[in-house]
Amino acid sequence: AQSVTQLGSHVSVSEGALVLLRCNYSSSVPPYLFWYVQYPNQGLQLLLKYTSAATLVKGINGFEAEFKKSETSFHLTKPSAHMSDAAEYFCAVSDGNGSQGNLIFGKGTKLSVKP
């Protein structure tokens, strides 16, 4: 069964610093991987997804993630943090068998950005 582990429940960076949020997955088949962001009292917004087309995936708001099969990782990065990036970030793997695709989420990483 697929699973996702997000290392670090809380990450704090200074404005302008590199953002690195870690995600490791477990999957017996080639996975589909997603990063979502959740702002307080809101639903989830898709940042980016990996569907095997390219290992480096660019998303919205300057975020990107690299799929590394050998490390079973899909870490999220952004070169320069902005105050508006403060939110909770969820990595997810699709438990898809071709006909369905429910998402299995990690526990989330809360990103704080200091001025």
Add this chain to the structure above:
Amino acid sequence: ETGVTQSPTHLIKTRGQQVTLRCSSQSGHNTVSWYQQALGQGPQFIFQYYREEENGRGNFPPRFSGLQFPNYSSELNVNALELDDSALYLCASSSQGGGQETQYFGPGTRLLVL
């Protein structure tokens, strides 16, 4: 804005009661998935509906049930509410049920069970 709407936004119920939550999917989408997000946790999959049929279910008891209508909107029903059912309930729509399809989430319904 994803085009996915949910109602109500907030709800307070007491133990043992029943609740119905509603979701309108994004235009052109025929698949709706429901998730439960407890405080401080990631969302957990409840079930998915594809063209009005249940298309997968997570590890939730039968008192969690659902429906999808011909216009692809959906309902989540929870009977015999328990305190642990207090959570944010999210629905997500997608253009079909496949694993690589992007799921677009609504803002959620926050349920408090007293």
